[in-house]
Amino acid sequence: MNPIPLFHIGDFLLVSIPEDLSDSMVTRLQDSLSRKVIKLQIKGVLLDLSSVTIVDSFIGRMLGNMASITAMLGAEAIIVGIQPAIAITMIELGLGLNNIKTALNVDQGVIMLQILAADKAIDYVSKQ
Amino acid sequence: MIIDNISRIADIITRHQESILNDWLHEQLVALSARQDLISESNLRLQSTELLSLFVPACNTGSLSDITQPEWAFVLDFLNKISSSRAILGFSPSETATFIFSLKQPLFDCLRQELNSDAEVLVDELWIATVLLDKLGLYTTEVFQKSREEIIRRQQRDMLELSTPVVKLWDGILAVPLIGTLDSIRTQVVMETLLQSIVDTGSHIAILDITGVPIVDTMIAQNLLKTVAAARLMGSECIICGIRPQIAQTMVHLGVAFGDVVTKATLSDALAYAFRRINRAVIQQVAHD
Numbered sequence: 384m385n386p387i388p389l390f391h392i393g394d395f396l397l398v399s400i401p402e403d404l405s406d407s408m409v410t411r412l413q414d415s416l417s418r419k420v421i422k423l424q425i426k427g428v429l430l431d432l433s434s435v436t437i438v439d440s441f442i443g444r445m446l447g448n449m450a451s452i453t454a455m456l457g458a459e460a461i462i463v464g465i466q467p468a469i470a471i472t473m474i475e476l477g478l479g480l481n482n483i484k485t486a487l488n489v490d491q492g493v494i495m496l497q498i499l500a501a502d503k504a505i506d507y508v509s510k511q
Numbered sequence: 512m513i514i515d516n517i518s519r520i521a522d523i524i525t526r527h528q529e530s531i532l533n534d535w536l537h538e539q540l541v542a543l544s545a546r547q548d549l550i551s552e553s554n555l556r557l558q559s560t561e562l563l564s565l566f567v568p569a570c571n572t573g574s575l576s577d578i579t580q581p582e583w584a585f586v587l588d589f590l591n592k593i594s595s596s597r598a599i600l601g602f603s604p605s606e607t608a609t610f611i612f613s614l615k616q617p618l619f620d621c622l623r624q625e626l627n628s629d630a631e632v633l634v635d636e637l638w639i640a641t642v643l644l645d646k647l648g649l650y651t652t653e654v655f656q657k658s659r660e661e662i663i664r665r666q667q668r669d670m671l672e673l674s675t676p677v678v679k680l681w682d683g684i685l686a687v688p689l690i691g692t693l694d695s696i697r698t699q700v701v702m703e704t705l706l707q708s709i710v711d712t713g714s715h716i717a718i719l720d721i722t723g724v725p726i727v728d729t730m731i732a733q734n735l736l737k738t739v740a741a742a743r744l745m746g747s748e749c750i751i752c753g754i755r756p757q758i759a760q761t762m763v764h765l766g767v768a769f770g771d772v773v774t775k776a777t778l779s780d781a782l783a784y785a786f787r788r789i790n791r792a793v794i795q796q797v798a799h800d
Contacts, residue, residue: 463746467706470744471699479740486746487713 387412389419394426395496396458397489400446402434409445416449420456426503427496428453431489433464443478450483459499461485463492519632520622520640521570527621528563534617535559542609549600558593558610565589575639578646587650594651598658607655611648615641675701677708684785685714685747686778690723698734702741709747716785717742720778722753732767739772748788750774752781 387408390397396419398412419425430446438446446462453460463486465473473480484499486492524531536559540552565586572582590611597607618640626633675697680686687705691697705717719735721727727735739749752775754762762768775781786792 462744465744465746467703467710467741467745470706470741471702473744474702474737474741480744481740485744487709487715488746491713491715491746 386415389416391419391423391425394424394500395493396420396423396425396428397431398428399431400435402436404435404442406441409442413445413449413452417452417456420453420458425453425458426500427459427461429489429492429496430460430462431464431492432462432469433466433488435469436466438469438472438476440476440478443473443476447478447480447483450480454483459484459496461492461495464488519626520575520636521567523621523625524563524567524570524618528567531614531617531621532556532559532563534620535614538613538616539609542613543606546602546606549602550597562586562589562593575643578643578650586647590647590651591654594654595658598655598662602655604652604655608648608652611644611651615644618644671697671700675704677704679708679712679714680718680782681785681789681791683712683714683789684716684718684782685709685712686718686720688720688723692726693724693731693734695734698738702738705738706741706745709742709745715747715789716750717747718750718752718778718781718785720753720781721751721758722755722778724753724758727754727758727762727767729765729767732762732769736770736772739769748773750781750784752776752778 387398387401390399396416398416400412401408416428420428428450430449432446450460450462461484462480465485484495486495536552536556539555539559540547543550543555569582569586574580574582578587593610594607597610619637622633622636622640626636674690676688678686678688685705685708687701689701693701708714709717719738721735724731735751739751742749750773751769754774754776773784775784783793
């Protein structure tokens with residue numbers, strides 16, 4: 384099975400989650416994602432769910448976990464492109480992803496990452 | 512003996528068709544005298560003639576005690592059509608059933624004329640005819656009821672759609688004026704329409720206006736929060752507004768809270784907040800005289 388590709392764009396990493404997502408793929412993705420964030424000194428990760436049409440409780444939780452792990456490694460994580468039906472399903476499953484940032488699509492996500500990165504830079508400068 | 516009876520009723524109707532039809536029409540017109548705005552006499556005559564023409568072959572071929580048999584299918588189909596059309600026109604159930612029940616009098620009169628020599632046969636025939644017409648009458652009422660229920664269901668569906676409009680207030684700002692109680696079905700509809708509109712318009716802010724929601728209890732608050740959470744997953748921020756003073760008091764007394772969702776008193780407050788969130792401002796222009 385091919386691993387899920389991680390697109391490295393500047394300081395950011397774009398993960399396009401495929402439609403047919405198996406549990407083992409998610410586990411492997413979590414592993415390779417956390418490695419890459421460290422290795423490439425990633426500042427922001429976009430998890431794009433726009434092609435995902437089915438989400439179960441495991442995958443929903445793993446997506447949240449991936450965002451939390453990325454945040455723990457010091458990078459911003461944004462989940463983008465959740466479809467209406469998926470959003471409703473996740474709420475019904477009790478997966479509100481309360482502490483995780485979300486955006487409508489990749490475009491909005493990139494803008495958000497840039498703003499967040501700029502804010503961090505300002506914070507860093509002001510603390511110096 | 513039963514076979515004998517079948518042929519006699521059908522036979523009597525065939526021979527007296529014209530007089531039965533006239534008497535029957537007369538009965539119907541008397542019973543429906545108040546409803547002549549809904550159906551014309553000629554229309555009634557047409558319907559009655561057609562039913563009799565379907566009734567006779569069914570009596571001839573089928574069993575008179577069981578209207579579920581295939582021989583009665585045409586008669587039932589026709590009654591089905593009449594009942595549902597009358598339900599839509601606004602007839603009452605008894606007025607609809609009258610169509611069948613008023614056939615009794617003329618039919619019984621004919622039976623009596625024909626069979627007055629043999630009392631026993633007459634009673635048998637009357638009984639068979641009564642049971643048959645009662646069944647057909649009950650059938651019309653049943654169909655009538657079903658048609659009414661169908662109308663009610665359709666109206667409920669229409670109301671659901673009408674009561675959940677999503678309006679675009681500004682580029683990137685949506686508003687949902689909620690009216691009526693928010694049960695789980697309505698919440699589902701609101702959620703679906705709102706989320707789809709967020710995708711379609713690419714909005715960042717959704718304002719849920721609950722001015723038209725008469726009471727907010729734990730369940731309704733829960734449903735609202737579900738909608739807010741779903742919109743948040745799509746990258747939109749929700750603002751709840753239109754909370755009236757009494758409702759705010761009741762909610763606090765009940766211990767119902769909207770958590771960390773932004774709440775505002777009025778829609779205009781919410782809009783002002785939304786403008787700030789998307790870095791817009793409304794400015795007053797200096798008047799040029």
